[in-house]
Amino acid sequence: MSKIYTKTGDNGSTSLVGGTRLPKDHIKIEAYGSVDELNAWIGVLADAPENVSRKSFLKEIQDRLFTIGSTLASEEEYNKSKLPELFESDIEVLENAMDEYNEEIPPLRSFVLPGGHTLVSQAHVARTVCRRAERQVIRLSHEEEVEPLIIKYLNRLSDYLFVLSRKITQEQNTEEVAWKPRK
Template identity: 40%
Template sequence: MGYRLSKIYTRTGDDGSTGLADGSRIAKNALRVDAMGTVDELNCQIGVLIEYLEDEPELAELMRKIQHHLFDLGGEFAVPGSHIIGDDHIEWLESTLDHWNEDLPPLKNFILPGGRRDAAHCHLARAICRRGERVVVALGHEDSINESSRRYLNRLSDLLFVVARVLARRDGGEEVLWSPTPPAGNR
């Protein structure tokens, strides 16, 4: 494969537009660009998470695979009408989610992000993923999208939640349970 970028700055975006992979240009604040950017941000956050998983090679490998999927997903948004993410991706996420959720106790309380650094980074990735899903839903209201892509982000946020729970409980750790504040007057 040859080099794709010989020059980093092109000046073509100075007018507030950006080029899609199909050669068309759209505003940098368009929902499609927001979807691409949020998926990129999620991929970056998962890259940070991986750096905290040096003692968790199975989870690190899982997250690397997800990074490749996310790069494909960003490419899908860069080429309107393309379909890269499919039902097989969603089925893989669901079976992976079932595997990691199998040994977790049922939730009886809401949990707060934290418990350990790796769990906190995983929760941040989950929150970014949820934002990405919201952007993709909005994009779907104004343009055609691959429905599998939206479903992928929905399942991925579930998987990230479960992995955060797994990480928080590693080595005798605990999840941080939410303690609701009583209504004013009952304190």
């Protein structure tokens, strides 16, 4: 039986797919680490009994996030043919889901605060982690080439998670918490 721990990261570094070692606080590691965190939050959403009807859809999102993470965790020179790919159709799937939800939920009249139901709040946490991952991937793209579809997918996914939070609000018969700035 192999052990999960290697002790090779005890000095604060980790290996990319391909073997190069980087400090664990390198932007590349931060970027795919945030994608991994986002994947965990999508798992929390997928496992909620209220999301049973969209569990397989959320699992597909997790698969796309694993694809993104594996791409980001690889050296630029690593043979990309060994890695799964992201497609424009993956983004279209998110857009179609948002379009469907938007036909069913009331129009947005104000900014909304995360809350009203635990699952709504969890969708908002996933959305904000997604935005952080997107920012980190954009920052990484200033240092090395990043597949543009990754940034586009993360951008669209954060939109999807916002619309999903609103759809869950409706499904749970919970009132949206409108932001009312004090005067």
